[in-house]
Each structure stands twice: as C-alpha cells, then as structure tokens.
Amino acid sequence: MSPAATIPLEDFIKELEDLAQSAIEEFGAVADSEQLEAARIEFVGARKGKFKTVQKKLGSIDGPDKKAAGMKLNDVKKSIEKALNESVERISGGGNEKVRDAKFDPTLPGPQQRVGKLHPITQTIEELKDIMGRLGFTPADGPEIEDDWHNFKALNISDSHPARDPLDNFYLSLASSREKHVLGDNDLLMRTQTSTVQIRVMETTQPPIRIISLGRVYRPDTADSTHYPMFHQMEGLMIDELVTLADLKTVLKLFATSYLGNEVPIRIRPSFFPFTEPSVEADYFWNGKWVEFGGAGIVDPSVLTAVGYDPEQVSGFAFGLGVERLCMIRHQITDIRYLFTNDVRFLRQF
Numbered sequence: 001m002s003p004a005a006t007i008p009l010e011d012f013i014k015e016l017e018d019l020a021q022s023a024i025e026e027f028g029a030v031a032d033s034e035q036l037e038a039a040r041i042e043f044v045g046a047r048k049g050k051f052k053t054v055q056k057k058l059g060s061i062d063g064p065d066k067k068a069a070g071m072k073l074n075d076v077k078k079s080i081e082k083a084l085n086e087s088v089e090r091i092s093g094g095g096n097e098k099v100r101d102a103k104f105d106p107t108l109p110g111p112q113q114r115v116g117k118l119h120p121i122t123q124t125i126e127e128l129k130d131i132m133g134r135l136g137f138t139p140a141d142g143p144e145i146e147d148d149w150h151n152f153k154a155l156n157i158s159d160s161h162p163a164r165d166p167l168d169n170f171y172l173s174l175a176s177s178r179e180k181h182v183l184g185d186n187d188l189l190m191r192t193q194t195s196t197v198q199i200r201v202m203e204t205t206q207p208p209i210r211i212i213s214l215g216r217v218y219r220p221d222t223a224d225s226t227h228y229p230m231f232h233q234m235e236g237l238m239i240d241e242l243v244t245l246a247d248l249k250t251v252l253k254l255f256a257t258s259y260l261g262n263e264v265p266i267r268i269r270p271s272f273f274p275f276t277e278p279s280v281e282a283d284y285f286w287n288g289k290w291v292e293f294g295g296a297g298i299v300d301p302s303v304l305t306a307v308g309y310d311p312e313q314v315s316g317f318a319f320g321l322g323v324e325r326l327c328m329i330r331h332q333i334t335d336i337r338y339l340f341t342n343d344v345r346f347l348r349q350f
C-alpha cells in the first residue's frame with residue numbers, strides 16, 4: 001500500500017479560494033427559495049457538500065502546514081456562511097428572523113394540532129342542562145353513595161320491595177369504625193337512581209321547585225350492548241301548586257323536540273313506580289319507531305309527606321331519563337360499551 005499522498009498547501013488554498021468565490025457568486029445569483037436550497041446543499045450540504053469535500057482533504061496536508069490550512073478553511077467557511085445568510089435574507093424579504101432558515105417553507109400548511117374534546121356523555125349532559133335550563137330547570141346534585149332513606153324509603157319503596165334485592169344493588173360494607181362514624185350506620189349503597197336527589201332537594205327547599213339532576217347511577221348488571229354497571233340519568237322534578245300530567249307531557253315534548261331538533265311526537269303509557277301515582281313510561285317517535293326515553297309520573301303524596309310537604313297544598317311531576325340512551329340515539333352508537341372503553345379512535349369522532 002502506498003503512503004497517503006500529501007497535498008501541497010498552495011493547492012489546498014487555491015481550491016478553497018475557488019470554492020469560496022463560486023459559492024459567493026452562486027448564493028448571490030439565486031432567485032428563489034428553491035434555488036437557494038439547491039445552492040445550500042451544493043456548497044454546505046452536511047454529507048456531500050463541496051465544502052465538506054475540501055474539508056476532508058485537511059487530513060492529507062503535511063503536518064507543519066496543517067495550522068495554516070485549518071485557518072484558511074475557517075475563513076472560507078465563514079465567508080460561505082455569510083453569503084448564504086445574505087441570500088436567505090434577500091429571498092425571505094429580509095428582517096424576519098423566523099424565516100431565516102432556508103428549510104422553512106411558509107407556504108406549507110402548519111402541522112395539525114389535535115384539540116382535546118369533552119367525552120360524548122359530558123357533551124350530552126351539557127346539552128341537556130342547556131335545554132332544561134331554558135325551560136326553567138336548574139341543576140341540583142346529590143351524592144353517589146346513598147343511604148336507604150334517600151334511595152328507597154323516602155321514595156315509597158317499602159322494606160320488602162324487590163328493588164332492594166342485594167343482587168340488584170351495590171351495597172357497601174363499611175370496614176372501619178371511622179367510616180361508620182362519618183357515613184352513619186345506615187345501609188349504604190351506590191345509588192341506583194337519581195331520584196334520590198328529588199328527596200334531597202325537597203328536604204332542604206320549599207316549593208316552587210324546578211330542578212334537574214344529572215349524574216351516575218350504579219346497578220350490578222352484566223355489560224352488554226345496552227347495559228353497563230354504571231350509567232347516567234337525568235332526573236327532573238317540578239313541584240308547585242296544581243302541577244298536572246299535562247305539564248309533564250308539555251315539558252317532555254318540548255325537551256324531546258329541542259334535543260332531537262325536530263317536531264317529535266311523544267306518547268305516554270301507563271306504568272308503575274312506587275314514587276309516582278299515576279306513573280307513566282314516555283316514548284318518542286324517532287326514525288320510524290317508538291323509542292322509550294324514561295319513566296315519569298305525578299309525585300306520590302306519600303313522597304311529599306316524607307319530605308314534610310302537604311300534598312293538599314302542592315303537587316308535582318318527576319321524570320328519569322337515561323343519558324346514554326339519548327346520546328346513543330343521537331349519534332347512532334350501537335353499543336353502550338364504546339362509551340366507556342375510552343378508545344380514542346371512537347372518542348375522537350365527537
């Protein structure tokens with residue numbers, strides 16, 4: 001193998017000077033950002049640029065000449081960079097620091113930003129509050145851990161009623177005496193219905209009352225396309241003098257029409273709930289069929305008595321609707337489980 005050929009210093013300097021001159025000329029001549037980019041790659045491209053190519057020859061300069069060669073290399077590098085920068089400035093209209101990078105093309109669309117969104121159930125809840133708010137109903141809240149009184153007894157659900165079956169409820173066993181001290185020793189459970197909030201509101205407020213309560217309820221159901229052990233209800237309660245079934249039907253009709261955005265026919269069918277008398281099941285007509293949207297009725301006098309009202313003086317209606325069902329109908333969601341699997345491919349669509 002022959003020893004690496006050395007390059008005379010003069011040749012190296014000459015080559016650098018020629019390079020600097022042609023770079024300065026070419027950067028001075030470019031007319032647009034495309035030509036500028038081409039020139040940039042030609043002269044100062046990181047891998048195959050002409051400057052790089054000459055720079056690599058530094059290793060072949062004789063030891064004693066290395067220093068002088070290195071200094072010349074630096075000078076040339078600076079003057080090429082200066083020519084490049086001036087050219088960038090000229091092409092980009094000057095001055096604007098942000099467009100100094102020749103790689104930046106201000107005509108390209110910016111990167112798409114993903115904006116977070118509210119969960120479809122939260123969106124539905126907000127909309128329901130909005131609609132009911134316009135009808136004069138204000139939101140009220142209650143706890144998700146409830147006692148026997150608010151979930152059953154005050155709602156006229158007797159001690160022997162099958163709704164209390166342990167198989168249909170998440171009863172809580174209190175482990176520590178501290179919890180018992182805070183929560184009391186009543187049979188506590190995860191509330192199975194938002195009707196509990198009717199009682200809580202009536203216990204602390206005098207009529208007239210017009211509230212809705214939106215929140216989670218819990219039942220030990222096996223999950224399938226229409227069931228989930230946790231879901232949301234919207235409870236409504238109106239108490240005043242002489243409130244009748246006609247008022248209830250009007251409110252439900254206005255609600256359905258606002259939510260579904262059309263003149264939606266509704267119908268009510270006789271039903272039974274311990275806390276209403278008479279009780280009804282309400283349906284609305286949607287996409288060619290009757291869809292059930294919840295239970296309702298005239299508040300049973302024994303419920304009014306339980307909270308200290310005089311059923312001779314006031315009356316009222318109540319209703320309880322499933323939020324998931326409303327959301328699913330609106331968006332044609334076929335399986336309730338999609339709502340709670342938190343798959344962003346699903347959630348992004350809302």
Ligand code: DAH
Nearest residue numbers: 193195295296297318319320
């Ligand atoms: N709480 C009932 C349920 O979960 C729904 C319901 C029916 C609520 C009638 C009401 C009502 O306020 O009047 O099935």
